[in-house]
Structures are given as structure tokens and as C-alpha cells.
Amino acid sequence: MVKRKKGLSKREIEHIAWLARIQLSKKEVNLFTHQLNDILTYFAKIDEVDTEDIPPAYHVLDLVNVLRKDEVKPSLEETFQTVPQTKGRFVKAPRMT
Amino acid sequence: MPNYLELSAYEIVEKVKAHELRVEDYIASLYERIGKIEKEIHAYITLTKELALKKAREIDKRIKKREKVGKLCGVGIAVKDNMCTKGIRTTCASHMLEDFFPPYDATVVERIYDEDSVMIGKMNMDEFAMGSSTEHSYFGPTHNPCDLRMVPGGSSGGSAAAVASSMATLALGSDTGGSIRCPASFCSTVGLKPTYGLVSRYGLIAYANSLEQIGPITKDVRDCALLLSCIAGHDPLDSTSVNKPQEDYMKYLIDDVDEVNIGVPCELFGEGTQEHVAKSVWDAVSKLEGLGAGYEEISLKSLHYALPAYYIIAMSESSSNLARYDGLRYGYRVPDKSYDWSTVFSKNRRLGFGFEVKRRIILGTFALSAGYYDEYYLKAQKIRTLIKRDFETAFEKFDVLVGPTLPVLPFRIGEKVEDPLEMYMCDVDTVPANLTGIPSISIPCGFSKGLPIGLQIMAPPFREDLLFRVAFTFQKNFGFARLKDYE
Numbered sequence: 001m002v003k004r005k006k007g008l009s010k011r012e013i014e015h016i017a018w019l020a021r022i023q024l025s026k027k028e029v030n031l032f033t034h035q036l037n038d039i040l041t042y043f044a045k046i047d048e049v050d051t052e053d054i055p056p057a058y059h060v061l062d063l064v065n066v067l068r069k070d071e072v073k074p075s076l077e078e079t080f081q082t083v084p085q086t087k088g089r090f091v092k093a094p095r096m097t
Numbered sequence: 098m099p100n101y102l103e104l105s106a107y108e109i110v111e112k113v114k115a116h117e118l119r120v121e122d123y124i125a126s127l128y129e130r131i132g133k134i135e136k137e138i139h140a141y142i143t144l145t146k147e148l149a150l151k152k153a154r155e156i157d158k159r160i161k162k163r164e165k166v167g168k169l170c171g172v173g174i175a176v177k178d179n180m181c182t183k184g185i186r187t188t189c190a191s192h193m194l195e196d197f198f199p200p201y202d203a204t205v206v207e208r209i210y211d212e213d214s215v216m217i218g219k220m221n222m223d224e225f226a227m228g229s230s231t232e233h234s235y236f237g238p239t240h241n242p243c244d245l246r247m248v249p250g251g252s253s254g255g256s257a258a259a260v261a262s263s264m265a266t267l268a269l270g271s272d273t274g275g276s277i278r279c280p281a282s283f284c285s286t287v288g289l290k291p292t293y294g295l296v297s298r299y300g301l302i303a304y305a306n307s308l309e310q311i312g313p314i315t316k317d318v319r320d321c322a323l324l325l326s327c328i329a330g331h332d333p334l335d336s337t338s339v340n341k342p343q344e345d346y347m348k349y350l351i352d353d354v355d356e357v358n359i360g361v362p363c364e365l366f367g368e369g370t371q372e373h374v375a376k377s378v379w380d381a382v383s384k385l386e387g388l389g390a391g392y393e394e395i396s397l398k399s400l401h402y403a404l405p406a407y408y409i410i411a412m413s414e415s416s417s418n419l420a421r422y423d424g425l426r427y428g429y430r431v432p433d434k435s436y437d438w439s440t441v442f443s444k445n446r447r448l449g450f451g452f453e454v455k456r457r458i459i460l461g462t463f464a465l466s467a468g469y470y471d472e473y474y475l476k477a478q479k480i481r482t483l484i485k486r487d488f489e490t491a492f493e494k495f496d497v498l499v500g501p502t503l504p505v506l507p508f509r510i511g512e513k514v515e516d517p518l519e520m521y522m523c524d525v526d527t528v529p530a531n532l533t534g535i536p537s538i539s540i541p542c543g544f545s546k547g548l549p550i551g552l553q554i555m556a557p558p559f560r561e562d563l564l565f566r567v568a569f570t571f572q573k574n575f576g577f578a579r580l581k582d583y584e
Contacts, residue, residue, distance in 0.1 A: 014461065020416060020462040021423075021439060022455055023447040031452075036460055038518050046476050049483070053169045054315040056478030057485055059307060059337075060534030060558075060579050078200030082427035093425050097437040 007037035102263040104171040105444050106320045109266055113160060113171040120160070120171035124153040124215055127173045131264045138240050140249075140259040142178045144218040144261055147452075149173070152215045167212030169326055174209055174243075175265035177256050179226055180311065181300040182206055185216075189235035189302050191224045192427045193449035194440050203300020204332045205269060205311050212327045217265045221255030224451045225419065226304045228252050229279055229523040230303055232454040232514045240510065243285060243549055247507040250283030252276040257284040257315045266316070267324055267463040271301055273309040274407055275502075275527025276538035281314050282502035282551025285541045285577070287321045287568070288314045292558045293534035296325075297332030305414035306337070308407075308531040314347055317577065318540065318568045322346035325561065341559070349562040350569040355389035357567060358495045364400035365500025365526050373545035378501045381542040381552045384575055385567065395498075397491060399483040406484070407528035409477035416461030419454065422446060442477050456517060485533045492557040497567055500526055502539040502551030530555055531562035538564045541577045 008016075010033050017024045017032075024032065085092040101109065101123055112118035128146050135141060156171050176182065179189045181199035183206075188194045202210070209216070223233040231239040231254025241247040241255040242262035249258040253270030257280030260268045270277040272290035281288025289312045296311045303309075313324035323346075330343040361382060366375050382392050424430035424445030431444045452460070464473035491498060503523055513520045530537035535558055542552035552571070556563040 008463070016463050016466070017455075017459050018443070019466070020420075020458050021442045021446055022450065022458060023440075023443040024455070025447075028455070030451075032456060032459065035456065036463075036518055039408075039456075039460060039521075042518055043409060043473065046402050046405050046409075046480060049399075049402055049476075049480055049558040050477060051479035051483070054479040054482050056475055057481040058478055060485070060532075061337065061339065063294070063337065068333060076200055079426075081200060082197060084424065084427070089568070091425055094436060094438045094441040 007040065008033065098130055102126060102130060104266070105316050106169065106267045107323055108284065109172050110136065110168070110170050113156075114166070116160065120153040120156045120215065121150060123171065124149050124173055127217055127264065132462070134262060135264060137245055138242055138258050138262055138264070139237060140175070140221055140239050140255040140262070140264060141218045142188055142221050142236055145185060145216055149215045149217055152494050152505055156213055156425060167214070168323065169209060169212040169214035169267070172214045173217045173266050174214045175217050175220050175256050175259040175268040175269050176206065177222055177253050177268070179222060179271060179302040180206055180269065181302070182216070182219065184521040185219065187219065187302070188235070189225050190222045190236060191454070192235045193422050195235065195429065197427055199300070201300065204297035204334060205328045207512065208328050209269070214579050220253070220259060220268065222455050223252035223254070225302070225415070226273055226276055226309075227415070227453050227457055229275065229520055230513065231255065231280070232510060233451055235451060241283060241507050244507065244547060246509055247282065247548065248510050250280035250503070250507065253314060254280045257281050257286050257288065260284070260286050260314055260316060267320060268314040269328070270314045271309055271311050272531065274411060274531050275524045277312045277314060278502050278527050278537060278553060279523065279552065281539045283507040283549060285526065285549035286314055286316060286521045287318055287538065288312065289321050289325060289561070289564070290530055290536060291325060291329060291561060292536045294337050294410050295329045295559065295561070297335040297338045299332055299334040303418045305411040305536065306418065308411060308416060318565060318572045319347070319350055320488055322350055322565050325506050342581070346561060346565055349565040352570050352573045353568045354385055354567055354570045357388050357390040357497065357563075359385060359392040360395045360491050360495035360498045361392055362395050362397045362400060362491070362498055362500060367504070367525065369438070369522060369525070370501065370504040371506060372508065374501050374504060374550050377543035377545065377550040378499070378552055381571065382499060385571065387571060388574060392510070393495070395491060395495075397487040399480065399487045402480045403484055403529045403532060404521065404525045406477040406480040407524070407532055408533070409473050410481065412457045412461035413464045413474050414461070416458045416465060419458055422449060424449065454518065484529060488535060496556070496563050498555045500528060500553050500554040506545060506548040506550065526553060534558060536561050536564055538568050540568045540571060542571075
């Protein structure tokens with residue numbers, strides 16, 4: 001476990017935003033650096049709790065492996081109508097580099 | 098305003114079935130009222146007037162022919178704009194989905210249509226349901242009908258404001274950390290977050306899947322039971338939907354709290370709780386005691402950590418859920434042609450999302466990133482276990498737990514929006530029910546300075562019956578606080 005001593009720097013915020021594929025303006029970087037560090041300082045409150053042998057609760061229900069029969073059902077052909085840019089029957093995407 | 102606009106859904110259905118009220122007249126007068134006051138409240142993003150009037154006329158014809166009609170026959174309902182409606186714009190109050198017309202209906206929408214309700218429009222909310230004030234809407238804030246200078250709460254602020262101002266008779270909201278109960282409390286209406294898994298989330302635009310549920314916002318407890326009876330039930334299209342037989346919740350509207358054991362966790366009256374709020378809630382507890390309920394003050398230590406644990410989990414889930422908004426298959430897409438994949442993706446998201454959504458995605462991405470996962474996400478999920486255990490122990494002794502819905506009165510528009518952390522603090526009393534999946538209802542219990550206060554009641558999983566019993570008894574014996582009684 002990496003223990004964070006200092007808050008997140010502007011560079012780190014920009015890096016995380018890039019990982020999330022959100023371009024930020026200079027103004028947003030400044031604003032977020034301040035706000036997100038405030039929030040993280042508050043989150044540090046959870047360090048007080050001893051959770052050594054406690055299992056995580058990913059889910060509140062006891063449902064396990066909800067499966068259905070592998071039967072073909074009609075697909076939603078209309079979903080294609082929502083695509084902003086198309087070419088023929090294809091979704092048009094930017095080039096990968 | 099015609100008197101019937103103030104009627105509950107239950108009363109509207111009775112009048113329609115008894116041929117005393119034409120659905121078309123009633124629906125038309127809802128739109129007249131919207132025409133008069135909506136510009137001051139801004140509860141709606143999209144109005145569906147033509148469709149609604151057409152549906153109203155169809156129902157009138159069927160009533161005339163004495164055909165079978167549904168449980169919500171003719172009732173005008175407002176639907177939060179994060180539930181998909183086929184062919185009707187569904188924006189999530191985001192620029193990203195400003196022009197999104199879903200190709201299918203959410204299961205809840207199908208169900209309310211099947212019961213012959215009439216959808217009035219799609220409701221304003223915080224963008225992607227992230228917020229507690231409905232100020233984070235791309236389309237601008239909703240105003241609280243009780244005091245137009247104040248926020249209506251959030252994120253289902255449009256839904257609650259419309260019911261409170263009789264611009265709709267019923268509403269659907271969604272609750273990830275309090276988003277039904279908070280606006281219900283701030284607008285002096287009834288709001289229920291059902292047990293996780295009771296109501297299908299198919300077609301609900303996801304924010305934090307393990308926490309959210311769809312539920313009713315209504316004028317009274319009876320309407321709340323009526324609407325829940327229509328929307329609850331198993332749906333194979335939602336793998337977290339619980340396979341239980343459908344229930345008629347109306348049978349739990351029992352005026353009796355004799356020997357009901359109420360636990361009052363002192364953590365729900367923690368630092369930051371306004372005095373008037375605490376007093377009003379304690380008055381409500383005394384009133385219930387006067388009717389035969391027993392109460393005891395208790396302590397659930399883990400609740401001190403509920404808010405940070407909730408936000409870490411919600412943000413982490415949102416960062417993963419909202420990754421789908423790349424602008425390729427649907428949503429906002431920048432016109433530029435000359436950029437590569439990642440740049441287009443990042444630009445779409447820069448321009449398509451508002452500040453609060455970006456903040457949560459970025460923090461969620463951080464909380465899930467290598468090296469920090471254990472420190473934040475995993476730790477928060479462990480705290481969730483502790484909170485769940487604390488509630489299970491409390492429910493061995495108590496039937497219900499009560500406290501304030503919010504620690505504060507409705508605040509001014511603009512007051513907290515610049516300080517995200519202060520806004521998050523509003524959710525301190527509502528998030529435990531989402532972390533544990535238990536049902537929770539907010540009912541009006543008083544006013545202070547002309548602003549409403551909500552009483553929150555929580556019960557063990559799938560014990561909505563207890564919530565209805567206690568809430569109904571309170572409403573029946575004391576009525577719901579009306580502003581004029583306090584002035």
C-alpha cells in the first residue's frame with residue numbers, strides 16, 4: 001500500500017484526468033487541485049477505522065450468478081439510430097494512433 | 098387552480114373510475130398550471146403534452162366503455178430524466194445526452210404505462226444524479242416551491258418540486274445517496290428509497306449501480322404505497338432484481354404503532370445538525386411514543402464513516418460507469434475530424450460533462466488506480482461491511498430506526514455550489530441506507546422559518562411494510578405539516 005504524504009499536485013491531477021480521458025482547461029486544473037485535495041483530506045477520516053479482518057461488502061444482496069437460458073432474443077436494432085456519426089451500417093470512429 | 102389538482106393520485110383514480118372526473122380535463126389543467134408557474138420553478142426539462150393529452154382521451158374512452166383500467170388510471174406522473182423513455186428525449190440533465198432519444202423504455206416506465214398513468218414530462222435533476230440541490234443541471238437549477246430562493250434538494254429536485262407545486266400528481270425519482278429522500282424532505286413531500294433489488298433498474302442511466310434504486314415521490318403515504326405496488330417486482334432484464342412475488346403495499350397502511358420499537362441513532366444528530374431540525378424530529382418521535390410506540394436512543398459507531406465511504410464507492414463506480422460516454426455510439430461528439438481517438442474522446446468528455454461529474458470521475462479514477470485501490474476503494478467497502486453489521490444488530494432489537502432526513506433546512510441557491518465538500522455533507526444521514534441496501538422513507542414532520550423538515554424512517558431489507566405502517570400512522574394522526582399551520 002502506497003501512503004500518500006502530500007496532496008495531489010497539478011501534474012498528478014492532469015495525469016489522472018488523462019487516464020479518465022477528460023481534457024481539463026487550466027482553470028479547471030487550478031480549481032480541481034484545490035477542491036479534490038480538500039475532499040481527499042476529508043476521506044482520510046476512514047484511516048481511523050481498523051478493518052484488518054473485515055471482508056469487503058461489494059454487494060448488499062446475497063444473489064450469486066444470476067443466469068438465464070442461452071436463448072436468442074430479438075436485439076434492439078433501433079440502437080443504431082443514436083449514433084452521432086455513421087458511414088453505411090458502421091459507427092464512424094476517429095483514427096487510432 | 099381547480100380543486101382536483103390538489104387531490105392525491107388515489108383520489109384521482111377513484112374520481113376517474115366513478116366517472117366524476119374526465120382525465121382530459123384534469124391533464125389539461127395540469128398543463129395550465131405548468132404554463133402559469135413552471136417559469137418560476139423550472140421542474141421540467143421536457144414536456145410531453147401532446148402525447149399526454151392523447152393518452153388521456155384514450156383512457157376517457159375506455160372508462161366510458163367500462164373497460165378494465167390500470168391502478169394509476171389517468172394519474173399525471175413526472176419522470177426523472179435519467180429513466181429511458183422510448184422516443185422521448187432523456188438527457189440526464191447533461192450536455193452529453195442533450196439530444197439522446199432512447200430506443201427503449203425503462204422497465205419502471207413500461208410499468209407505469211401499463212397501469213394507465215399519464216406521463217407529464219421529464220424532470221430536472223443534478224447532472225447524472227450527482228448532487229444534492231439540482232443546481233448541477235446543464236439546464237439550470239430548479240427552485241423550491243416552498244421558497245423560490247431556496248434549492249429543492251437533489252438530485253431528484255424536479256420530481257419533488259413538481260409534486261409539491263401540483264404540476265404533477267406523482268413522480269418517480271432515483272436515490273443513490275439520498276436523491277429521492279433529500280428533495281422529498283426539502284419540498285415537504287413523501288419520498289421512498291426501496292430496498293436494493295426491489296425495483297428494476299433496467300433503463301435507469303447508471304451512476305453507481307451497487308447503491309441506487311428507483312422510487313416514488315408523492316403527496317402522501319398512501320400514494321407512495323400505491324406507486325410502489327405498481328413499480329416493484331422482479332425483472333429478468335436487471336440481474337440485481339430480486340425474484341420475489343409482487344405485493345400490494347396498500348394493505349400495510351395501518352394506523353397503529355402500538356409496540357413498535359423505534360431506535361434513534363445519536364449519530365444521525367451529529368455535528369452540523371441544525372437545532373430546529375433536531376427538535377422537529379424529536380417532537381415526531383414523542384408523538385409516535387404517544388401513540389404507543391417505544392423508543393430508545395442508540396449509538397451506531399460505524400455511521401461516523403458512512404459519508405466518506407459512500408463517496409469513495411459512488412465516485413469509483415461512476416468513473417467506471419461513465420466511461421461509456423465516448424461520444425461514438427451516442428451522446429455529444431465534437432465536430433473535429435483531424436484528431437486521434439484519445440483526443441476526440443477527451444474533448445467530448447471535456448465539453449460534454451459539467452464540473453461535478455468531472456470531479457467525481459477524476460476522484461473515482463484515482464481511488465481505483467494502482468497503489469491507491471486498497472487505501473480507498475477496498476477500505477470503503479470494508480467499512481460498508483461494518484455499517485451493515487451495525488444495522489443488523491440494531492434491527493435485532495428495533496423495528497425501525499429514525500432520524501432527520503437532512504441535518505439542515507433547505508439552503509439558498511448558490512450557497513453551497515462552490516464548495517463540493519460542504520454539499521456532500523448534506524447527505525450524511527441518507528447514505529447509510531444506500532450502503533446497506535435497506536429501505537428508507539422521508540415524510541414531512543414540521544417547518545422552521547417557513548422551510549420544511551423531513552423525518553427519515555429506516556427498516557430492515559424488504560420491510561417496506563414497517564415504513565408504511567409508521568409513516569401512515571404519523572400522517573393519519575397528525576396530518577402532514579402545512580406551511581400555513583406554522584405561520
